[in-house]
Amino acid sequence: MLRTPDSVRAREDFRHRDRGGAGAPGGPGPGGRFGRRGWTGPSTGRTGDRVLRATTKTAAVGVSAMVAAIGVFLAWRAVPALQRNEANFLTSHEWSTTDVAHLAFGIADLLALTVMVSVFALALAMPVSFGIAVFVTRYAPRRLAGPVAYVVDLLAAVPSVVYGLWGLLVLAPALEPVATWLNSTLGWLPLFAAGSGSVAGGGTVFTAGIVLALMIVPVITGVTREVFLQTPREHVEAALALGATRWEVVRTAVLPFGRSGFIGASMLGLGRALGETMALYMVLQTTSAAFGWSLFDSGASIASKIALGYAEFNNELQAGAYIAAGLVLFALTFVVGAGARMIAARGNGGRR
Amino acid sequence: MTLATDARVAPVRAATFVPTSRRRRCTDGAARILVWASVAVALVPLAWILWTVTAKGLPAVASSTWFTNSLSGLSATTPGGGVYHAIIGTLLQGLVCSVIAIPLGISVAVYLVEYAGASRLGKVTTFMVDVLAGVPSIVAALFIYALWVVTFGFDRSGIAVALALVLLMVPMVVRSTEEMLRIVPTDLREAAFALGVPQWKTIAKVVLPTALPGIVTGTMLAIARVLGETAPLLILVGYAPFINFDLGSGEMGTLPGLIVDQMNNPGAVGADRMWGSALTLIGMVAILSIAATLLARRSTVRGGR
Numbered sequence: 001m002l003r004t005p006d007s008v009r010a011r012e013d014f015r016h017r018d019r020g021g022a023g024a025p026g027g028p029g030p031g032g033r034f035g036r037r038g039w040t041g042p043s044t045g046r047t048g049d050r051v052l053r054a055t056t057k058t059a060a061v062g063v064s065a066m067v068a069a070i071g072v073f074l075a076w077r078a079v080p081a082l083q084r085n086e087a088n089f090l091t092s093h094e095w096s097t098t099d100v101a102h103l104a105f106g107i108a109d110l111l112a113l114t115v116m117v118s119v120f121a122l123a124l125a126m127p128v129s130f131g132i133a134v135f136v137t138r139y140a141p142r143r144l145a146g147p148v149a150y151v152v153d154l155l156a157a158v159p160s161v162v163y164g165l166w167g168l169l170v171l172a173p174a175l176e177p178v179a180t181w182l183n184s185t186l187g188w189l190p191l192f193a194a195g196s197g198s199v200a201g202g203g204t205v206f207t208a209g210i211v212l213a214l215m216i217v218p219v220i221t222g223v224t225r226e227v228f229l230q231t232p233r234e235h236v237e238a239a240l241a242l243g244a245t246r247w248e249v250v251r252t253a254v255l256p257f258g259r260s261g262f263i264g265a266s267m268l269g270l271g272r273a274l275g276e277t278m279a280l281y282m283v284l285q286t287t288s289a290a291f292g293w294s295l296f297d298s299g300a301s302i303a304s305k306i307a308l309g310y311a312e313f314n315n316e317l318q319a320g321a322y323i324a325a326g327l328v329l330f331a332l333t334f335v336v337g338a339g340a341r342m343i344a345a346r347g348n349g350g351r352r
Numbered sequence: 353m354t355l356a357t358d359a360r361v362a363p364v365r366a367a368t369f370v371p372t373s374r375r376r377r378c379t380d381g382a383a384r385i386l387v388w389a390s391v392a393v394a395l396v397p398l399a400w401i402l403w404t405v406t407a408k409g410l411p412a413v414a415s416s417t418w419f420t421n422s423l424s425g426l427s428a429t430t431p432g433g434g435v436y437h438a439i440i441g442t443l444l445q446g447l448v449c450s451v452i453a454i455p456l457g458i459s460v461a462v463y464l465v466e467y468a469g470a471s472r473l474g475k476v477t478t479f480m481v482d483v484l485a486g487v488p489s490i491v492a493a494l495f496i497y498a499l500w501v502v503t504f505g506f507d508r509s510g511i512a513v514a515l516a517l518v519l520l521m522v523p524m525v526v527r528s529t530e531e532m533l534r535i536v537p538t539d540l541r542e543a544a545f546a547l548g549v550p551q552w553k554t555i556a557k558v559v560l561p562t563a564l565p566g567i568v569t570g571t572m573l574a575i576a577r578v579l580g581e582t583a584p585l586l587i588l589v590g591y592a593p594f595i596n597f598d599l600g601s602g603e604m605g606t607l608p609g610l611i612v613d614q615m616n617n618p619g620a621v622g623a624d625r626m627w628g629s630a631l632t633l634i635g636m637v638a639i640l641s642i643a644a645t646l647l648a649r650r651s652t653v654r655g656g657r
Contacts (some may be wrong), residue, residue, distance in 0.1 A: 006569045052552040053467055059459035060468070060477040063526075066519060067480045070487065070495045075499040132389025139387050148391060155398050157573075159580025161608045162630045165615070206367055214397050221394075245376055247383035268479040268486075275488020277583040278608075282615065303490045303583070316502055326494040330487065337486035341479075 020202060074327040081320025082103075089324065093290055095305070097312060097321045105321045107302060107328055109291040114301040116328075117205045117280065118273035121212035126266050129220035130211070133262070134250055136221075137228040149225060156218035164282030167211035172202025174281070179206055183296060196289035197298030203285030206295040211279045216269035223268060223344075227261030228254055264344030271336040275329060277303040302329045360409065361410070405630050414629025422605070423625070425592035428617045435629055437595040437605040439579040441510065444599055448514035449521055454571055456518070457525025458560075462527070465533040466555055485523035493584035501588075507590050510599035513606075516584040521574050526571020530607050532563040569648040576640035580633060582608035607633040 084103050087094055092106020136149045176199075183199045186192040197204035235253040243250060285298040288309065300308060302325050312318045372380075412418060417435070422437035460477065468474025496516040500506050536559050544554040560567070585591070585606055591613045592603035607629050614626040 046550050046552070047552055048552040052462075052555065056459045056463035057473070058605060059456050060463040061472060062456065063460055063477055063484060063522065064480040066522075067483050069499070070491070070519075073495055073498040073503070074409075074491075077502055128390045128393050131387045132394055135387045135391050141385065148395075151398065152394055155394065157576060157641055158398070159608065159633055159637065160581070161580065161582040161611050162401065162405060162565075162634060165611060165626065165630055166404055170400070170404050171397075198424050214394070217394050241657060243372070245372060245380035246459045247380045248376070250383070271486050274485075275491065277488065277490040281583075281586075282612075303488055304493065306490050307583055311585060313497065319497065319502065323494050323498055324490050333486050333488055333491070334483060337483060341482060 010302045015145050049279065070330065071327075074323055077316070078320055078324035078327050081317050082324050084317065085321070095321075097309070097318045100315055100317050103317060103321060105324075107325055109299060110302045110305050110325065111328070112291045112293065113205065113297070113299045114274060114303070114332075116291075117209045117212060117301060118270055120205065120209035120217060120295065121273045122266060122270050124210065124213035125217045125220055125269060129217050129224055129265070129269070130262060132217070132221045133224035134254070136225050137231075138250055138254065145297060149221075152218050152221050154218075155214060156222075160215065160276060160278040161282070163211050163215055164279040167207060168202065168277060171211065172207045175202065175207055175210070178202050179204070179296065182206075190293060191295055193292070193294045193296070195292055195294035195297030196287045197285055197296050199296045201285075203283060203298050204296045205284075205298075208280050208283040209295070211283055212273050212276055215276060215279060216272050219272050220262075220265045220269040223265035224258065224262045227258040227265070231257045260343050260346055264340045267336055267340035267343065271333045271340060274336060275303055275333050277307050280304040281307045302326070302332075398448075402634070405627060405634055408623070408627035409629075411633025412624040412630050418424065418628065418632075420561055422593065423610075426593070429619050429621050431621050431624075433625075434627070435605075435607065435610060435625075437593065438607045438610045438629065439632065439636075440595060440597065441604040441606040441609070442579055442633075444597070445510050445514045445517065445604075446575055447580060448511060448599060449517035450571075450575055452514070452517045453521035453574075454525055456570075456610070457522045457556075457574075458529050460522070460526045461529035461533055462555060462560075464530055465469060472489050481523045484519065485527070487519060488583075489520055489581050490583040490587070491515070492516045493587040495519070496584070497587055507601055508590065509601050510589055510596075510604040512588040513584050513604075516588060517578045517581060521578045524574035524577060525571055528574070529563070532566035532570065533559060535566075536562045544643065565647050569644040570621050572640050572644035576637045579640075580608060580637060582612065585609045586612070594607050607636070 059118050081103060082089060085105060086102055087104040087106045089106055091107045092104065095105045095110075097103055097105055132148070132152055136145050136152075140148060179199050179202075182192050183194060187194065195204065231254045235257065236249055239249045239253045280301050283306040284300060284304055286300055287298040289298075291297055291299050306322045306326055306329075309318075309322045313322070377552055415432070417432060418434040419433035419439070420436055421432070423433040423435075424437070426433045460481065464477060466472055468477065493513075493516045496512050496519075497508075500512050500515060506512065540558055540562060541554055544558045545551070549557070589606075589608040589609075590603035592605050593613075594605070596602050596604045609624050610629045611633070614622045614629070616622075617625070642653055
């Protein structure tokens with residue numbers, strides 16, 4: 001903390017410490033009780049200390065530099081292509097980048113499909129994740145809670161390319177009766193109307209969304225579980241003392257405490273879904289038809305479009321079109337991620 | 353988890369005073385069923401995936417040449433060959449990525465825990481690590497393409513993939529290391545300081561060794577995670593069916609790359625290779641994860657939970 005042997009700075013640091021306590025929930029964490037105050041350290045000024053501090057600090061600055069570089073380089077490489085774009089980048093549905101002299105690309109359909117498949121996946125994953133988190137923290141017999149949490153984490157360890165493979169070749173055929181039934185029974189709803197993809201053949205937003213939901217369940221569950229575990233014991237016991245059933249304990253004690261954490265976790269999962277590439281690349285069928293907001297539409301998401309375009313990455317301008325799309329995806333995940341952090345922070349900060 | 357036991361006792365006690373109404377009992381029962389169902393909803397597909405991959409991949413993996421041969425010179429429909437080239441490629445790229453990402457990630461974590469305190473740089477860095485953790489792999493790949501290939505003029509190669517993987521791995525290493533460093537008891541640091549040990553030596557000889565098993569665990573899980581990354585491969589290196597030890601140039605086979613490549617090979621041979629590669633990849637991830645879990649059990653530092 002003490003970068004210069006400057007008494008003013010040392011005092012400032014000291015004040016920070018007094019106010020914040022600056023520690024992990026478990027007590028005054030390292031750097032809390034034992035601040036690296038200039039006057040305490042047995043060490044300041046030694047070569048070894050200066051070297052280690054400078055090294056680690058450089059690494060820390062390096063992370064910020066990396067993130068900044070991502071934004072800067074993507075923007076820099078996207079601009080030439082965007083300047084020569086003959087279509088409106090945000091509102092156009094077409095994507096023709098093969099003719100470098102007449103670039104015309106827009107992300108309207110890609111963005112719509114990305115949002116729809118992610119929201120659909122989130123709608124499926126949220127209740128399931130909530131259920132698992134509640135199960136692990138409140139319902140499971142002690143012998144089951146640990147293993148179940150561990151196995152759900154395993155879902156995150158399966159590589160996305162395997163999810164894609166399974167989704168395309170195993171899940172899609174198995175879902176055919178369900179998809180057909182939804183389409184024939186609820187087809188009057190635009191959501192279940194016959195879209196640009198084949199209902200029976202899979203390769204639709206429907207199949208992709210289910211695969212995606214599986215992939216984000218462990219993300220949401222992991223965070224939610226941690227938050228639910230921290231429910232104040234007194235709240236739970238108070239509810240029990242009033243004769244609450246197990247579900248009423250969840251509803252009256254766990255949920256009010258953990259709601260913002262759960263929502264933050266869900267947004268984290270949404271961010272992951274927005275950027276997921278391989279599962280969509282493999283499951284979704286490409287189509288030239290416009291996107292119509294049906295679950296049985298096909299097409300490409302921003303990420304899978306970029307992956308599909310790898311063969312065109314020979315020319316700087318062609319690549320620029322995909323880089324522009326990537327920049328939008330980066331901005332989108334950034335905004336969603338920031339939202340997730342804000343919600344989670346508000347939840348923790350507002351608590352007594 | 354301890355709380356669960358309390359909940360089990362309680363409703364019974366309450367019922368001895370006032371009988372729980374039928375409606376409340378029904379709601380409770382319905383909730384219980386839904387909660388158990390949601391666990392099943394998540395576990396059934398996992399079991400299904402693992403079973404499918406094992407059943408369909410085993411014939412290929414069981415062949416004698418699977419781990420010793422490459423697919424060099426074999427046509428799409430000729431049986432035989434193996435994935436030696438792809439395992440080499442995956443491991444080499446993972447190795448280069450680890451060599452860069454692990455020291456970097458641990459340094460950042462050491463800075464955050466030991467030096468940053470409440471400083472602005474600490475907060476900014478934590479934020480940036482979060483942002484980096486949310487960067488989709490395809491965006492990381494595009495960035496390396498824009499930087500490494502377009503701006504610096506290098507060819508697409510294994511090293512470009514490794515660089516993209518670094519971006520994905522660093523936040524994972526930072527987070528797990530940070531968590532382990534934070535549970536190293538402050539008393540240990542104070543004891544070292546009281547003996548007049550310089551801070552850098554305290555970190556190097558006391559704090560890091562204490563947290564080491566946990567750090568290794570987290571790092572191994574991070575490696576396992578990046579080995580399965582596929583999106584960077586599509587953009588940053590071409591797939592090659594032969595052995596290429598040179599990360600600096602040329603196409604390179606990898607297990608995920610092999611899966612995607614064989615997807616376009618509709619015959620039975622292609623399907624065998626595809627599922628076999630998937631099984632091999634999952635096996636590699638599983639070995640790393642299990643080793644990491646075993647190591648975590650031996651950890652000397654215990655978390656609060």
